[in-house]
Amino acid sequence: MLLLHRVSKAFRGLRAVDEVSFEVDAGSIAALIGPNGAGKTTTFNMIAGVFPPDAGEIVFAGRAIHGLRPDQVCVAGIGRTFQLVKPFAGLSVLDNVMVGALLRERTTAGARRVALEVLERLHLAAKRDLPAASLTLPDRKRLEVARALATRPTLLLLDEVMAGLRPVECDQMVEVFRSLNREGLTILLIEHVMRAVMALAGHIVVLHHGRVIARGAPDDIVRDPAVLECYLGEETEV
């Protein structure tokens, strides 16, 4: 469904992403992991159209999407969250999600209905009338997901949505993503919380210094010597 072929990006000579290739199958959940500065978010940003790759191709649902603007990528069916959450602080929680829902809904009434469904799913319905600025960080992370989901994506990019969540909240979120995935949503996540990665991902891609150093099933990845080495000395839950 999503294919990256030798995608590269440099910032002032620093090769943030270096000939990265991987594939995400339709209906699967894949994880992009790696130490800080490995190029995960840069990869996400290129998929989402924030900036184009210097080289390489990104193909989504049979169509090249590198070079599209973020709004065009979203229209094509890719929803994303931001690692540093970006709520519409002055708007209510419901209005935040309605903005997303209006992409595929003709009327505001229809968008409100979709938004309420999504909020229900993410356990935010009770807070729908609060201003987004008043939410706690875990709730803001949920709001990021809710907003992206409201655009009815076929592929959802999640950038560290588990960070800062308590284990119980994390498990709750995992359950949400599992049920969404069962309904056909493909998910690609960047995640440091290995508890969530191991629970969700069927396929893991490991980035280090902008390069793919390993990819495969979770069980193989945690035994991969290259992966262990790059994580050695780092504080992780592997």
Add this chain to the structure above:
Amino acid sequence: MNRRLVLLGLLAAALVALPAFAGPYALSVATLILYFAYAGQAWNVMMGFAGQLSLGHSLYVGVGAYTAGALYFHFGIGPWAGLWVAIAACVAFALVIGFLAFRFGISGVYFALLTIAFAEFTRIGFDHLAWTGGPGGMFLRVEQRETWDLANFRGPPAMYYYTMLALAAGAFALCAALVRSRAGYYWQAIRENEEAAQALGINTFRWKMLAVAISAAMTAVSGVFFAFYYNNLFPEQIFHISRSIEIILGPIIGGLGTLFGPILGAAVLTLLSDGVTELLAALGIETPGIKQVFYGLLLLVVVMFLPHGIWPPIARRLRL
């Protein structure tokens, strides 16, 4: 919701009945309030809703006024036909500014500077345009001020008052509809966080252009009114930045991005300004500039203690 409608109905009834009780001076003040309420509403579409700061709205007042004024002056074309040309001219200006700014990523204070620059060089342009009288100004003929002549927009003060009332009410209704529409949601999303808005599939360029165009079109109408109300136009006056500031103070003091803020702000500011003048005259104080100092201090107090404007706390108090 019902409380809102009832209060709005009462306000409308009072405003409709006002000319029956008000003298000429009070009526002219009321007309001025409605004028600023209308223009403030227009500016609010751009800044209050879409978050694009224009400090050059005098451009649209001036271009609107001069376009309709010149058509009347030179060709005898009435204001109702001239209005559409004025709107078209202002929208054209707005789209050029919007394109330059949004295509090349100019935003925030730099965007504001661009709007000032356009207003300024248009002023200089009109200073050198002999066709509209240059710096000496353009004066529209006034045949009569007794009977209502809506076609040529000539008549007694009450006619101007009711026209401005209809415009202010229309702008209020339009903005109320806009803010609840897709455009309203998208503008507010862009205002709050443009990057997040884009990630949700919003073509921010297109929606910002729409906000700028609507705001300019609405302001053009106030320009046409200005031309036929005052009947004399000077580039130095109409394009001056103080005219832009006058327009934006109402919505800022009243409450940015709210529907009632521009109206309340216009009323408070105009009454304050006139009240200060009266008060100082009564006290026999004639120091030049003292009115501005007084007025400035009052603004300072409002901005310090009610940073979101006067309207939001009142709305909470009235449970609206």
